Amino acid sequence: MRLIMLGAPGAGKGTQAKKVAEAYGIPHISTGDIFRANIKNGTELGKKAKSYMDAGGLVPDELVCDLVADRIAQDDCAKGFILDGFPRTIPQAEALDAAVAKLGCQVDYAVNVDVPDSVIVNRMGGRRACVGCGATYHIEFNPPKTEGICDVCGKELILRDDDKPETVQNRLRVYHEQTQPLIDFYEKKGVLMTVDGTRSMDEVFGEIKEKLGE
Numbered sequence: 001m002r003l004i005m006l007g008a009p010g011a012g013k014g015t016q017a018k019k020v021a022e023a024y025g026i027p028h029i030s031t032g033d034i035f036r037a038n039i040k041n042g043t044e045l046g047k048k049a050k051s052y053m054d055a056g057g058l059v060p061d062e063l064v065c066d067l068v069a070d071r072i073a074q075d076d077c078a079k080g081f082i083l084d085g086f087p088r089t090i091p092q093a094e095a096l097d098a099a100v101a102k103l104g105c106q107v108d109y110a111v112n113v114d115v116p117d118s119v120i121v122n123r124m125g126g127r128r129a130c131v132g133c134g135a136t137y138h139i140e141f142n143p144p145k146t147e148g149i150c151d152v153c154g155k156e157l158i159l160r161d162d163d164k165p166e167t168v169q170n171r172l173r174v175y176h177e178q179t180q181p182l183i184d185f186y187e188k189k190g191v192l193m194t195v196d197g198t199r200s201m202d203e204v205f206g207e208i209k210e211k212l213g214e
């Protein structure tokens, strides 16, 4: 099964993608996580991506498309994968089409986690990310057992720089301009699945599982 996640930043794509990956035994591929790991490790890619991410903009297509095409061609993706945070632009969606065609398959579902902007602001403001393993929490909706400490690895939890209010507005604007048109793109292909992302994490996952019906 080959899936992509659509939705505004903070809509809950990562949260749901992890659950789907676990339930269906397919790798979860988050381009945001890949960029953050590259920044942490001080790679050339990380250096190039950082300024765009800090400003709440998108990293240029040419830095992300080949990276994803290579990743989905790896052995662990042979039975499927779930992409989280890619594609984010029409050219990226076209590059993905070409990459899956090369592998002799197609995108089976585009899961659109639908959440209005008013809810997003609270989701991103309350998100906390682990500096060690990248696990995410929410101070209200998914708090760690000990405040400020990761349940998984014991390291510190922080508010991502790009989750600060001044950047969130820019990310939402970029989402509406560049990423939202993908909803139409996948609807036309007949693979769009929209779920109500305002419900609890378990309810959203229940709706996805029901609609996947596998």
Ligand code: ADP
Pocket: 008, 009, 010, 013, 014, 031, 032, 033, 035, 052, 053, 054, 056, 057, 058, 059, 060, 061, 064, 084, 085, 086, 087, 088, 092, 162, 171
């Ligand atoms: P969120 O989960 O909040 O939507 P991500 O972790 O997916 O955020 O992405 C963080 C940042 O990384 C984005 O704001 C953007 O700058 C960059 N990024 C991630 N994926 C892509 C992509 N497919 N194209 C361009 N930029 C990306």
Ligand code: ADP
Pocket: 007, 008, 009, 010, 011, 012, 013, 014, 015, 016, 123, 124, 126, 127, 128, 136, 137, 138, 139, 141, 142, 197, 198, 199, 200, 201, 202, 204
């Ligand atoms: P995205 O990957 O789309 O940027 P995340 O999965 O990181 O979004 O979720 C953003 C924040 O909202 C996180 O702090 C997460 O714990 C929280 N969250 C995710 N889904 C829900 C939900 N259904 N209800 C309440 N909070 C949620």
Ligand code: ZN
Pocket: 130, 131, 132, 133, 134, 135, 150, 151, 152, 153, 154, 155
């Ligand atoms: Zn951790």
